[in-house]
Amino acid sequence: MKNIALLGSGFIAGVHMEGWKRITGANIVAFFEIVPEKALNFQEKYSIPHYSSLPRLLEEKEVDIVDVCLPTFLHRDYVLQSAQAGKHIICEKPMALNVEDAVAMKNACQLNGVELMIGHALRFWGEYKKAKELVTQGKIGKILSLDAYRLSVSPTWSVVSWILQQNLSGGAALDLHIHDLDFANWVGGKPIEVFSRGVQSVNGSWDHAQTSIRYSDGIIANIEGGWMMKGEFPFTMGYRILGTEGVIEWEFRAGVNIEQRGDANPIIIYREGEKEEKINAQDDDAYYLELKYFFDCIENHRTIEQATPDHGITAVRIATAALESMEKGIIVRL
Structure with missing residues (x-):
């Protein structure tokens, strides 16, 4: 049994x-939220104690794990508070707004002897896990290039629209784009060079990005991401991986805000001289699976190997390099 404090009461919370x-043995003892209306709605739905002060929550409740589902600009502060209180932490992506904050979060957890995992959900998403597995097995030979994309309309769920403010969220170039940047890192290995072009929204935020990453063994990744789609354009994501012996492709459309993420389209594998192969890689909900993985690691004292702080830092490093590339029109070498 582990007691959990949930920080935040928004969509992802x-x-x-x-x-x-x-999750058997997971006990949510309280949640933290400073916006009264949001707190009331969440408490009415889930009937768990509410606190508007994290120190008070940690003082009054016995807590083993803190789940940080707060806006990105608050991640560093609340991860440091939780680490200093000796709590294990899972923190939503992006890890932080910049590499300096992300490294400080990792160091604080190491200093206080607590575990930290970052919510990079694609590492637990059936079709992305299967792609990684197929690549590792050599199903399409040596990887030459990877294309991935994630497109949606502008999000409307954030309080005072913090998600649309570049200085608070990093814009879509950091908040949304980072999913596929992490996936590219997972498949591609060590990134060495980033070049990106982007489109700014009316408030000056980089909200549509096309980023090219070069990896140390020659793989090129081309990633598109943004939330400037219009009308009823559905949340769309997918990838195409080109190898010396074949291609892996997958695409999915999931409603406005991933409501239909439980539906499935098959992965398609194309190989020279063979009929296309379709694989149904649908798995359980990725967010549940990442939480279960983290919980099992804590409960059974296992080393966290997926969505580690280093993975989170590297993803932030690539995303911020993309932002620098867009702003300056340059190739950023890592």
Whole structure:
């Protein structure tokens, strides 16, 4: 049994709450939220104690794990508070707004002897896990290039629209784009060079990006991401991986805000001289699976190997290099 404090009560906090409810031995003892209306709605739905002060919550409740589902600009502060209180932490992506903050978070957890995992959910998403598995197995030979994309309309769920403010969220170039940047790192290995072009929204935020990454063994990744789509354009994501012996491709459309993420399209594998192969790689909900993985690691004293702080730092490093590239029109060498 592990007691958990959930920080935040927005959309992703609700997704995490539903995941925690399914995990045997996971006990949500309280949640933290400073916006009264949001707190009231969350408390009415889940009937768990509410606190508007994290120190008070940690003082009054016995807590083993803190789940940080707060806006990105708050991640460093609340991870450091939780680490200094001796709590294990899972923190939503992006890890932080910049590499300096992300490294400080990692160091604080190491100093205080607590575990930290970053919520890079694609590492637990069936079709992305299967792609990584197929690549590792050599199903399409040596990887030459990877294309991935993630497109949506502008998010409307954040309080005072913090998600649309570059200085608070990093814009889509950091917040949304980072999913596929992490996936590219997972498949591609060590990134050495980043070049990106982007489109700014009316508020000056880089909200549509096309980023090219070169990896040390020659793989090229081309990643598109943004939330400037219009009308009823559905949340769209997918990838195409080219190898010396074949191609792996997958695409999915999941409603406005990933509501239909439980639906599935097959992965398609194309190989020279063979019929196309379709694989149904649908798995359980990725957010539940990442929480369960983290919980099992803590409960059984296992080393966290997926979505580690180093993975989170590297993803932030690539995303911020992309932002620098867009702003200056240059290739950024890492």
